[in-house]
Amino acid sequence: MNDGAVHIAVLSPVERSLVSFISRPWFDRVATPAVARLFFPLSAAWAAASVSGGDPDRFRANLDDGQSRRAVPAGLLRLTAQAGERYAQALSRWEEGLFGDIDANPGDQPARLERVRLRHARAFMGMRAGFLPGHLERSFPAARFAVEDEEVVSLRHRPRLSDPDGGFQPDLDTPVMESRAVRAGTTEFRWLRFDAPMGGKDLHPAEARVIERVGSTAKATVLFLHGIGMETEQWGEHPAIANWVLDQGFRVIEPHGPWHTRRALPGRYGGEPILGRGVGGLLDYSWTHVREVGRLIAWARARDVAAGGEPGPVLLVGTSLGALTAMQLLSWAGSWPVQARPDSALLIAPAASLVDVAFRGSLTGQMGVPDRLKAAGWTEDTVSHWARLLDAADAPCIAPNRICVALGTMDEITPFTSGRDLVRRWDIPAGNWWTREQGHFSVGLGIAAQPDPLQQAVAVTLEAVGQ
Structure with missing residues (x-):
């Protein structure tokens, strides 16, 4: 176990001091109820308003709470819908300019289209704040719940119980469309798009943002898997950690999970269907x-070969829901083609058990998820039956010494004890896992100020191929 701090140049001294102050347990005591009782409810209202056309009756129907609200004027609904329309128009031009026929848009340069898209995306996303008075008057729901009972779930997922390994097989023949590049200083951005795997529900095409340094050839790739509701690209964010990893010679890929960013469903905020x-x-x-x-x-390795080199190593980094996704991949990818498996991984705030998160996690508890599950007929036993498709396997598909884990001892969202169980089950070596006196959000934020888990994961990745 590691508990020291090795300060590498991810942040400036001032930035590191600020992040160190924030990434303490007090932050989680504020952030957890703020997300469950403020951000998600405001997001639910904002999403319902975006498809209301300014009509209060449609807004209430979309929100599905049946409440009349004096503090939600029709003007706010109309402004929100109009901001959504402006963003949709900017996004359409962005799509044409970056993925369409460049001859049809000779005056639209990719960098300008991206600036316009980001400006309207931020303005649209920021309309959430306008719904605060209505929420203070009478709380909005944290999500539009439509919890499926076990029979409905079984129709889609029963065959996987007999073959969970085979059920996760990726289709490596799916064509990947690559956008034109957007250059910002020494950094180049591209976007990838391909058909989502069959078997999901209400899924838009898969997407990811690729970030590379201009004029250099990447020697490795890192994929950052985000948490629920995290849509940093819509806010125009480019984390300092990504910059540091780029400086180590990595290519950065930021996948957008189902129902997030441009994959969000109309009238739903990013990630809402998961809950x-x-x-x-x-x-x-x-x-x-x-x-x-x-x-x-597999795409990253093929890109290395196309550039005239050998397939470079791949590091998988996941935080919260992203850590659960990475854990599931490491659990079931043992039979995958080698080009689709990562060489190493860093799991930040993972949990070994779905039951722990659903019934004992503080975020789900404050959102009322356990009560909603029980109302739909679910028990801890029936959830455990299906959790076999989500929980950690007995062993990962890569060597345990290539896996790093960061845990917060005060994490109540993906409970610390569940993350510790994962470390023990997979026999992660002592030098590759860290416990910090932090909670769920602060342990993730704290990686930027005390980045030794990331530094170790990068070192392990490059050592895997002798670089």
């Missing part, structure tokens, strides 16, 4: 996204 559909939502997400990540790993 709203209960066990079925998480099973659909996992079954889909694990295979999409396998396809992206």
